[in-house]
Amino acid sequence: MTYIGQPVKRVDGYDKVTGKAKYAAEFNVPGLTYGYVVSGTIAKGKITRIDSSRALAVPGVIQVFTHENRPHTAWFDINYKDLDAPPGSPFRPLHDAQIKYSGQPVALVVAETFEVARYAASLVVVEYNEEAHETSLEANLDEARDPKSGMADLLKPKPPKPRGHADKALAAAPVSVQTHHVHGPQHHNPMEMFGTTVVYDGEQKKGKPHFTIYDKTQGAPSSQLYVKQIFGFSSDQVRVISPYVGGGFGSGLRPQYQLFLAVMAAKELKRSVRVTLTRQQMFTFGHRPETVQDVALGASADGTITALKHRAVGATSQFEDYTEVVVNWSGMLYDVPDTTLEYQITPLDLYSPLDMRAPGGVTGDHAIETAMDALAYELKMDPVELRLKNYSEKDWTVGDKPYSSKELRECFRQGAERFGWENRNPEPRATKRGNVLVGWGMATGIWDANTLPARAEAVLTVNGKLRVSSATADIGTGTYTIMTQIAADTLGMPIDDVIFKLGDTDMPLAPFQGGSFTAATIGSAVKQVCTDLGKKLFKLAQKSKGSPFYDADYDEVRFADGHMRLKKDPSVTMPLIDMVALNGGRSVSETSTSIVNPLKTSNYSRHTHSAAFVEVEVDEDLGTVTVTRAVSAIAAGRILNPRTARSQIIGGMVWGISSALQEDSKMDHRYGRFMNHNLAEYHVPVNADIHDLDVIFVEEHDEIVNPLGVKGLGEIGLVAMPAAIANAVWHATGKRIYDLPITLDRVLY
């Protein structure tokens, strides 16, 4: 292979460093109007009066949409269900007078300019009949219940039934630890705020209107389906395009309300409309839920874990049962005979939570892996030793299946070596550097390695180039680049002659980008379609007059350097561009669906693994924690591009630092509203917060997951980091802080 495995530079790099890359709110068209959302100010109740008259009187205002004059939309819940909707009744913008959460959109002002819309929005008067709300998870833990079942269970399995008698085993264990964890809510906050530009293309076929929609989404097909269902459009009336996405992290897995509002307004006004949310409004849809967890571990004196209990309660909304896989990971990592894993949810007067990078995984991992660290200290064992002692060779949570591959031992070995772990003094508070305490901590990480079905198209163009497309997304992960590499290698073409396109509902169907499954999923589809196109080209060549391939089988040729050659006699060759001539001067195209063989994959548990090693400095006078250096050793199958892969893991590690030390959406329960809804008060790391980060990709061969042996990197860089940081903070200070984030108040008191 020429390109796969090579550090190819991002193919979209030029567009991104020159400002040519266009995001959803950047497609400017003549006559564009601007929508500005008015947000509700109470957490629960009813709108009693809404007065748009003063807004409508402003010159340049075209219309103010509220629940009172909203155009007709679909009636049934099912029409509002997007491809990532949890069980329940999805939120419907401007549907009626009911207020379900603070920040709910209550009106859309549409005007000729952004400035006029923004001003007029301030003139809309809304009066409410307020009802008492419940937004505190900790105060409502008694309300926890089992989540409803639904399609979501396929990708988010419920915990396995308890096995053995964890309580009894715990009571009998000579060494045990119990931990309690509270994680605050977090918001994705991609840099690009949610926005949609709906271009009204006029009436086309049979007098039906057509719309070109530029949407910020992790799945253009999901946005298209959503507006089709709600507004009664057919597929040929709406095209959704999303070539660049300014960060997703899960926030774009569901269509957000600006899409609904922009399409509604464009349809009604027969005008092009752009609706962009404000940064404050970025805190009004979807978040990582607040979660409360309890872990108990019991072990024999030699470090064998004999009892494991892990319970989690997550918050959800009153209208949907959002769930995460929080506790199952503990069972996957540690094959303990007496184990109880429990997961429940508590509905609150909030918007439904929404998958946020490593949803559930980073939450549960922090709990089990900090408990493991405490247990290691109780046992007077090295934390790595304890993990090796209890290393799982199979995954009992799915019925004792072996791992398709698991090079976690190698992650421990290489990570520890690079970090210098052997020099660690096991006692806390043992190391000082000037006036700060220094601590070292480590943790294990685990995440899914799924491959979903997808479609792709490959075209050998009339000028001999290869154009491959699939309606997936590139939220910064590197999809454009790695797909170009796979396509170029599969058909043996120079990479400059290959172009990969995505983010357009005119392209073959693909799942949304998420769950770390895109490289595997779309990569498999691209490999499949390029292979199929190769077969088609072979047949064209074979059928041509006097073909040198007349007697050959497809298996006997290979594609390299833009040519098809006989393997046994490479002098027998035909340039791919000649195939176009053989096709009557027309391009040659193929569309394929890739589906991994379930008979092969379902016998295995398929996961990525990691080991994170972290050094922190803690200033006890100020309560500040600095991650001075960290090493992540990653086992994630084949690495398609070490350059973009490293960026994925570095980004995940930064997210880990953020999650451990900074991010927290603070709810004022009196108002049921997130208080710090801006980027000054919702803390995420800046450049000065990030120091020496190192990434190791451990070699891992996996013949099971998919033909490429690719497992995905979107979340695994994050999962182990918060636990490793918390463990390092303990090692520095001797203080176990089990809640996140570890802010200075928690260090000080």
Add this chain to the structure above:
Amino acid sequence: MSVKTLTPPAVQLAAKADTRGPARPMPKPGMVTFRINGESKTLSIAPWTTLLDALREYANLTGTKKGCDHGQCGACTVLVNGTRINSCLTLAVMHDDHEITTIEGLANEGGLHPLQTAFINHDAFQCGYCTPGQICSAVGLMNEGQAKTEADVRELMSGNICRCGAYPHIVDAVMEAIKK
């Protein structure tokens, strides 16, 4: 938990909106001329338009990004007379006759600006949304001449948030450009 019904300040303000009388007169558009990326451009812009919105919505220069509209993220960083500023925190009318450089104006006939090349080589971005601001900020930083070490760069580039977390690579790219 029982919740006391309190009215937050924003709600009190909203309730008062009724009493503010009729809508105020609209600000009248006026002509503003600036040199954007070396070209003189005259736009008809109302005084309440930020420089950021003027660039994106009126001059069709969408390379400059809006990430918060409050000067908290740095995505909108441009160079005004060679100095880096947040274009969301300044009104367009304040920049009559000013020389404005955006991400679209950094490359020339000779090719990409060294920082643009360094950002590609070091993979100093993922989603690319903060990138124009990062690069303009780094150009401003180099103009200031005060960044010598990696620690300087980290500190002095901290007005530009990168949610993808490309910071180590951004530092590598900026250091490479500084050393050249």
